[in-house]
Amino acid sequence: MDNIKLADINPEQGLTGSQVQKQIESGNKNTAEKSLTKSVKEILTDNIFTLFNLINIVLGALVFYTGSYKNLLFLGIAVINTIIGIIQEIRSKRQIDKMVLLAEDKNTVIRDSKEVQLLPEDIVLGDIVQLSRGDQVPVDGEVVISKSMQVDESQITGEAKTITKQSGDELTSGSYLVGGSGRMLVTKVGSDTFVNHLSNEASQGKDAPSILLNIINRIIKALSIVIVPLGVILFVVKLYQGLGINRSILGTVAAMIGMIPEGLVLLTSMTLAVSAMTLARKRTLVRDLPAIEALARVDTICLDKTGTITSGDLKFESIISLVDSTSIDQLKEMVGAITYGTGDSNETAMAIKNEVVNPQIPVTAVEAFSSERKWSGVEVAGEGAYILGAPQFITKKLNSKVQKQINEYAADGYRVLAIAQADHLATEQPLSNPKIIGLLLISDVIRPNAKNTFNYFRSQDVNIKVISGDDPVTVSSIAKNAGIENANQFIDMSTVNDNDDFGKLAADNTVFGRVTPDQKKRLISGLQDSKHTVAMTGDGVNDILALRQADCGIAMASGSEVPRVLLILY
Template identity: 40%
Template sequence: MEGLTSVVHGLTSAQVAGAKANHVPRRSSRSLSAILRANVFTLFNLVIGVLWALILIFGEWQDGLFGLVIVANALIGIVQELRAKRTLDRLAVINEAPVRVRRDGEERLVDPRDVVLGDLILLGPGDRLLVDGEVVHSDGMEIDESLLTGEADPVHKRPGDRVLSGSFAVAGSGAFVSTRVGTDAYAVQLAEEASRFHLAHSELRAGVANFIKYITWLVVPIGALLIYSQLNNSADLGTAITGAVAGIVTMIPEGLVLMTSIAFAVGVVRLGRRRCLVQELPAIEGLARVDVLCLDKTGTLTAGGMDLDQVLPVRDGEPVEQALAALANLDDQPNATAEAIKSRHPATPAGWSARASVPFSSARKWSGADFGTRGTWLLGAPDVLLKGGDAYDRATELAASGTRVLALCRTDGLERAQNGHAEIEAVALVTLSQRIRPDAHETLRYFAKQGVTVKVISGDNPLSVSAIATGLGIPGAERAVDARTLPADPAALGELLDRHTVFGRVTPQQKRAFVTALQARGHTVAMTGDGVNDVLALKDADLGIAMGTGSPATKAVAQVVLLDDTFATLPHVVGEGRRVLANIERVANLFLTKTFYAIVLSLLVGLAGIAFPFAPRHSTLTNALVIGIPAIFLALAPTLERSRPGFVPRVMRFAVPAGVLCALAVLATFWAAHHGSSDLLEHQTAAVITLFLTTWWVLVLIARPLNWWRGALVGAMAVLFAIGLALPFVRDFFALQPGDLGNDLTAVGISLVAAVMISVAVKLAGTLRP
């Protein structure tokens, strides 16, 4: 890169125009071609397409209506995912933090995709490295490479050192020249571990995938048996093929995957309207399962920024104000504490030039500088810098009132201070007032009501954190724990975490350990944060939630980003997750009840060698009224039900007994009708009436509690079926012939008995535990 970049001036505009740009495919969502392939070329569409072709060849076109499911599934899935893609892509652009570069001698903010090879990139605390490069300037710059190497300790970088994309600055400032951009960058070649769009583990998706896998294996042998029996039972090849297809099509839960995808996609769009970026779709499921929410006080319970309150000298005759001003103006990218001091002291005093400095880091909890003849000064946490004394006692009293307190100290050397061997003397105490978020109290009350335990985890003084948490009404906040006294053993740590809610002086490594310990005790943990000290914990949590104004590093690893930085958005986020999961479980019960009654029917019909009880068009009618139309409303309806683990066993405990009893009722009606008359169409019509009534009762059970709109929904489906039976052209189209009153009354009677048995069986099965 020699000759391309000047450390002072950076690239020229002409050099930028001819350089390779940092073009990396955005990973916030699938491409259009991938969406089309995923929704069109599916196993379901292949199976249904083959069966549809068989009906068109051997049967009547009305029996091929189920083929429209291919078109409907594909179109609905594509449209919903495209809506979600547009939302994700639009929000992802907003979420991308601009990069500070120096070009033509001026500092500029550019889009990450506009960074070019040879750019001089400037770094400050919290900045994420998007490209590889070589350090050309370092002012105490420390880089956290934990996302690449797994090593949690920051690495000091000096001129000439290599830096890699995927890491981020945690302390100090500096600059580096980009040497590899775009797909050549190290993190891109490793699939960008810190920010790739990947699917987190999802019990819901795994459960649906298992259903599909097992059902596919069942469809093949049962379908073959059914085809064989229908061919043996009927002299008419068309009737045999039609009966076999009716059974096979009904076995396939073709809408379950579609409804799952739609529910996820709609959840993303709804949250997007609230300026909440969901970077991983299954994160919506995580939202519903969360039972412990770990909050980083600063930036979450308290608003961004602080105000300098008081400067209380401890020793007379010291240049307190000048030392504060000099320390606050050391860094080009000051943290919130330095910003608060700079608002009162905007410039470095004359004669206060630093010969050496140590930037602030959350692990160290202090910063300092050697100002030559003016002395060496430190500014940081009193309980870290001071070892007792009057100043320490006074700081403790101030912190107990909820005020953030810093100690301004003199020392005999920076290096000795870093090694813990320096003599440190308190010169003044500095108090900062924190801004409580106006929405914090109501949001915390919501979580308490929903059974979500809140843990406040902060690097600040435990007494200060306790005072703020107590004021917000967090249970147990008065018993704050100093994290420096916590055990290292994960089991003992987990036990303490379960008993206490407020923790102060927590290091970044401890935050990560907190998450792991809580998960080991069976909790689903969400972690919120906005600073680089939260990154490791956010990445390990079941659900990482970053604030929109947080550091680029936190937003890169979080699954959810609150772009408006509004704490009050969290209840909507959790509520949306619960809505999605509860509704998908309802829909899964519907689809899998259909699958199980079809499997039982096909198996029994195949073994008995009798005609199938209904034709494909009959299945199309009943499925539309008791599954297709209701599923759309149920999948997108509001709900406050809390998600519980065990999705697959619960669905099985409902769908298996309900499906088996529906199948037995249909066969009983078909057998009774068969002995009462010789018209196959009348037999099938009686069976269809029973099929509708029993599955409609399943819909009633699933839709509970029946509020006004759910009651209207299930009532409307019954009315539509009755109208279908009453209107001649509908009867002709769907091949219904309800002419035999005895058959029809038998169907109703058997349905009533089956409905009672289904209610009892489902209730008994619901009491079982896997």
């Protein structure tokens, strides 16, 4: 790193001015997120310089030469058609550019022991970034100071889980702090960051061509080959008949215009434009007009579970006691003591707080939820430790009866958490004498209109595929409850190799769990290789490659973006 070692950077002081300058000169500076839309220049070029417009301009120039300006009205069709395309694409571009993967807010960076406000593109490798609740992580880095830092990575992983970060843990650009605060050391900038890597790959993707417009363009190309020699012959014949140059030109142009399907071109553009306006009233933004046509031809829809089938909210279902000596009310008190005592604010904790009141039990020690431990807990004087978390991470010695119960609840679509007691909390080593005494069932809330929607797709012979980053068993059960056919055919994509046949995997299964962003893209590509027209819906950064690969990408806005736009058709 040009004599600047990351390990030597003091999180209280940050980089000095000279070190920052050296990083900039070395090219270790962050870059702005690459736009996923065309530039205004590209939009103008693509809409103006077309074969249809070229033919009309040449014919218009010939009419202009004759001085018969009233006969130039046919150019209005070309002008209107071009304006419709330009206005629609620029309008969509402006809306989509507002919904970038990374917020454009300034970040607090420590330099020369002082706090400075910088845009993400001004951050350099080795900077110390101060993060607080509600902040988005602008670049990839490593936690150097954590004050109960809780991070929501659902936009990255697709899993609606809040993760507690400790010093030394990695932070990924695009994730959010939902609790606590801390500082991170910037370890990646520019194209090396997760978000910029995805943006660069997505921007290299090609938009799905419009079959209808391609057919029209082929007709125009074929006609241009025919009408040019015919036009020349017709012009010569008219001259031979003694009509004069001007009348010969006007007669020839009139005949050639009659051969060009100008009305069809305008009708197509008007139809797509009116469709885009209709969708806009339903809070759906169309980025490219041909996407409307692609949507009509879709025979396979790939869905992301979180935020698409489910609302993203969790619901407290019930508590099951596994020992006669502990009642349901006692287990609720224990769960309340853990949830309120740790101060966790993740989705699971909020679901519990909605059903369980604070028992006001004083605690002597606290361990917040950690993605490594997969449990949280508190110590209560005279009672030992209360633990809540993933059963297999609390104890490795689950008896067969409890394991069977857990598997049955998981197969029904529940998230199963174990309630346990231990002698005391232990972070670095296994818990001391843990004993599971109860189970807590949490469910994902399925969107109210999900079943009706999937029934409609089934009546239209549209296949549904669920592609998620969550556990395949849980996703399969949720998909089954939502009314998706063949939801029992699922696969854990973490067991799949890069050399496997993704086309066969996509054809043989309905639910795909533990899927990476690249695997989502390859699954859709596999379906397309089998001649399917594929639509992909998603609401996270982890879906962007798949959205661009699909014939029709449907990006579902979330959070503060919902009032502005609900969907974007790619």
